[in-house]
Amino acid sequence: MITFKDVTKTFPDGTTALKEINLEVKEGELLTLIGPSGCGKTTTMKMINRLIKPTEGTITIHNKPIEDYNIHELRWNIGYVLQEIALFPHMTIEENISVVPEMKKWKKKDLSKRIDELMNMVGLDPTVHRQRRPSELSGGQQQRVGVIRALAADPDIILMDEPFSALDPISREQLQKDIRELQQKIQKTIVFVTHDMDEAMALGDRVCLMQNGTIVQLDTPQNLILHPANEFVKDFIGSRKTPWQTAVDVIMDQTSSKVYSEVDWNGGAVPSTGAFALKDEQGEFAGLVHEGERQDAPVIDNSKTLREAMDILNEASYSLLPVVKKEQLIGTLSYKDIALYLKSQVKEENGVVQS
Numbered sequence: 121m122i123t124f125k126d127v128t129k130t131f132p133d134g135t136t137a138l139k140e141i142n143l144e145v146k147e148g149e150l151l152t153l154i155g156p157s158g159c160g161k162t163t164t165m166k167m168i169n170r171l172i173k174p175t176e177g178t179i180t181i182h183n184k185p186i187e188d189y190n191i192h193e194l195r196w197n198i199g200y201v202l203q204e205i206a207l208f209p210h211m212t213i214e215e216n217i218s219v220v221p222e223m224k225k226w227k228k229k230d231l232s233k234r235i236d237e238l239m240n241m242v243g244l245d246p247t248v249h250r251q252r253r254p255s256e257l258s259g260g261q262q263q264r265v266g267v268i269r270a271l272a273a274d275p276d277i278i279l280m281d282e283p284f285s286a287l288d289p290i291s292r293e294q295l296q297k298d299i300r301e302l303q304q305k306i307q308k309t310i311v312f313v314t315h316d317m318d319e320a321m322a323l324g325d326r327v328c329l330m331q332n333g334t335i336v337q338l339d340t341p342q343n344l345i346l347h348p349a350n351e352f353v354k355d356f357i358g359s360r361k362t363p364w365q366t367a368v369d370v371i372m373d374q375t376s377s378k379v380y381s382e383v384d385w386n387g388g389a390v391p392s393t394g395a396f397a398l399k400d401e402q403g404e405f406a407g408l409v410h411e412g413e414r415q416d417a418p419v420i421d422n423s424k425t426l427r428e429a430m431d432i433l434n435e436a437s438y439s440l441l442p443v444v445k446k447e448q449l450i451g452t453l454s455y456k457d458i459a460l461y462l463k464s465q466v467k468e469e470n471g472v473v474q475s
Contacts, residue, residue, distance in 0.1 A: 199271055371458060
């Protein structure tokens with residue numbers, strides 16, 4: 121959807137911020153840009169809405185060069201969320217959210233419905249908060265308004281520039297969770313700049329790790345952890361990653377030992393002791409077999425962190441639960457899987473070489 125081809129940026133003072141960047145942001149994905157200060161991540165993001173122009177190379181959206189778009193139409197179709205939040209202090213929350221839709225001549229009835237829908241989506245009661253001003257909201261609430269203001273005109277693309285970095289840890293963690301859940305509903309194309317590796321790994325469908333104006337590794341969070349491209353990647357992840365923030369599909373059992381088909385179940389091939397996940401002909405989760413009995417069970421989304429998965433396991437009271445990605449059954453997670461993973465992390469911290 122968004123494509124960078126051989127993009128270089130050299131500023132007037134001679135500083136080269138980007139060097140022949142080639143990057144494709146897929147439609148509907150959340151891509152996080154991460155790296156040390158000065159690596160080029162913010163410059164990359166600001167090029168998408170033409171806040172910064174490349175010195176060389178081309179950037180396209182839907183295969184059309186961004187220079188060919190009317191600048192106002194381009195930016196109206198790209199939501200932008202900043203670290204500073206930048207709500208208009210003299211406007212009510214309703215008025216702040218309405219800015220771009222009103223520029224696009226939305227009907228008042230449609231806009232009012234959109235405001236209620238978005239505020240409810242992020243847990244802000246419209247009857248309570250619509251007429252309040254930003255100063256009457258907490259930092260976390262203001263940032264939620266910043267997010268839904270970017271979504272108000274239903275843009276295809278959302279740019280998020282370190283939006284949570286000024287918040288306290290509790291608010292930040294909650295907003296990260298909100299963004300993950302929100303993205304599952306809205307499926308926008310999101311480019312998210314952060315300096316926090318845990319945040320990048322928790323949110324990104326893919327993570328783009330940059331250094332000195334180049335892309336060092338562009339990969340899923342799982343592959344960054346399991347298959348780092350070089351020592352820089354390994355060190356950058358290792359110095360910031362905590363085991364409890366690891367994505368579930370790094371830890372889960374991807375073998376078929378705990379997964380059976382409905383045909384196996386109907387044919388009596390599923391063991392009568394233990395817990396197993398069933399999948400249907402389309403590969404979707406079809407139920408849990410626990411001690412020989414088929415029953416409904418919650419699922420764990422592959423994007424969940426280990427800490428979140430533990431909460432789901434504890435509430436469900438099963439030793440094993442299915443892991444799904446877009447409704448497809450991709451593995452299982454058990455207390456044993458978690459224990460083995462945590463044990464391996466302790467050994468690594470103590471400098472014990474794994475066999």
